[in-house]
Amino acid sequence: MGPFDSALFVSVVGLSAPVLWAALGELISERGGVINIGLEGMVLGGAFAAYYVTWLTGSVWVGALASIAAGVAFAAIMGVLAIDRQADQIIVGLGILILGGGASALAFEQIFTGTGRTIVDHMSELEIPLLSDVPVIGEALFKQVPLVYLAYLAVPFVWWLLWRTRWGLAVRAAGESPEALEADGISVRAVRWTALLCAGVGGGLAGATLVVGSLGTFTENMSAGRGFIALAAVVFGRWRPVGVLGACLVFGGADALQLRLQAVGSIPWQVWTLVALIGVAAVAVPLVRGRQMTPAMALVPGVVAVAGFVLAVTEPTIDPPSQIWLMFPYVLALLVLAGFVGRARMPSALGLPYRRASEVA
Numbered sequence: 001m002g003p004f005d006s007a008l009f010v011s012v013v014g015l016s017a018p019v020l021w022a023a024l025g026e027l028i029s030e031r032g033g034v035i036n037i038g039l040e041g042m043v044l045g046g047a048f049a050a051y052y053v054t055w056l057t058g059s060v061w062v063g064a065l066a067s068i069a070a071g072v073a074f075a076a077i078m079g080v081l082a083i084d085r086q087a088d089q090i091i092v093g094l095g096i097l098i099l100g101g102g103a104s105a106l107a108f109e110q111i112f113t114g115t116g117r118t119i120v121d122h123m124s125e126l127e128i129p130l131l132s133d134v135p136v137i138g139e140a141l142f143k144q145v146p147l148v149y150l151a152y153l154a155v156p157f158v159w160w161l162l163w164r165t166r167w168g169l170a171v172r173a174a175g176e177s178p179e180a181l182e183a184d185g186i187s188v189r190a191v192r193w194t195a196l197l198c199a200g201v202g203g204g205l206a207g208a209t210l211v212v213g214s215l216g217t218f219t220e221n222m223s224a225g226r227g228f229i230a231l232a233a234v235v236f237g238r239w240r241p242v243g244v245l246g247a248c249l250v251f252g253g254a255d256a257l258q259l260r261l262q263a264v265g266s267i268p269w270q271v272w273t274l275v276a277l278i279g280v281a282a283v284a285v286p287l288v289r290g291r292q293m294t295p296a297m298a299l300v301p302g303v304v305a306v307a308g309f310v311l312a313v314t315e316p317t318i319d320p321p322s323q324i325w326l327m328f329p330y331v332l333a334l335l336v337l338a339g340f341v342g343r344a345r346m347p348s349a350l351g352l353p354y355r356r357a358s359e360v361a
Contacts, residue, residue, distance in 0.1 A: 025198050
């Protein structure tokens, strides 16, 4: 199977979990009408809080709770500015991004400079008997740390929360028609606040998953853009939990694959076959859904499919530098945003401050 073995699937599931936590929180926030591009700062703040508190207490679960508190604190700052003071959400989000990255780096430097590279406790894998022995997928799905399991269990929970509860209905109304929500006697401000705090919880837990769920250490900018990838996953997933899960698995797969390909040297034929199949899917999926495709629209994916199959058969020796592979997940995120933002239907009031009729008058 080349690079596509069971170890790759284990990496895909584990690497997708931090992005999934952040994306689920952002999904709730955006459904409520608040776009939070400061998510990356919340992830970094949560990562440092988990690291520092785990170092102090020796408890990974207390560290995880501290990451939630840090994420909620950053979300509260954004809530005061973007919801209460009705400042531009994009500008406030940039401020949270800078604040989270700068504060976590400064705190780490002040506290841990001179102490050497401190490794804190991190969670042990929780193996589910019998199921973990299933070939290929057993270790990937049933031999992970608790925070990874919880991330995937959060997907049906978020679906139930948004589509089967009165609160979820209010959140979706706040993002679609806040005037109607206010007319029904429900405070748009309160609903958006709770939705934004959920983004803080998700961002904090994403940081905790990186630290106490995996590495056991903290480094500056260790989130490596996962907050931004989570934003792209929400768009790619069309603002629905199951779609967001699929998007996170795609991005996690890209991350895991680039790590694997850095070690194998020349690009194996399996990768070229995957590229060809992606090209075929780009043409086939719209046709199956009954959408019309002009020859010009099919040209690029068609060329990609043909080129992929040719390269898979000839298998030329191509060994690109590691920096090319490092770019792969981020290039994928850009392509997703370029291809889906215009076609995906976002919540109508997303990013728009809400003012009551009395305030406008």
